[in-house]
Amino acid sequence: MKDRISRISNTVWNGCAIGFIAPALPGVLVWFLMQNVSALKEADLLLIGCVAINAFLMNYFFKLHKENIGRGILSVTFLWAFAFFFYKVF
Numbered sequence: 001m002k003d004r005i006s007r008i009s010n011t012v013w014n015g016c017a018i019g020f021i022a023p024a025l026p027g028v029l030v031w032f033l034m035q036n037v038s039a040l041k042e043a044d045l046l047l048i049g050c051v052a053i054n055a056f057l058m059n060y061f062f063k064l065h066k067e068n069i070g071r072g073i074l075s076v077t078f079l080w081a082f083a084f085f086f087y088k089v090f
Helices: 002-006 012-036 045-063 067-089
Strands: none
Touching: 012 045, 012 067, 045 067
């Protein structure tokens, strides 16, 4: 697994793609659960947990000295946080 990750080229665009896809996949599942399970209707912390996945990924790529991927993930994390803020306010 580490060999596959080490082959990812160190570009900001790859980091943006990883930062967008990683929270989107569990986010779809969480959104589905929030809509269909009455006990989870107000469980917005689950959505924050999906965005927090990016923090772990960013830390991992910084430890591998792939700073540009980490920067891309950080950029997209701010976009996800803004989307969550927009969801909560409006």
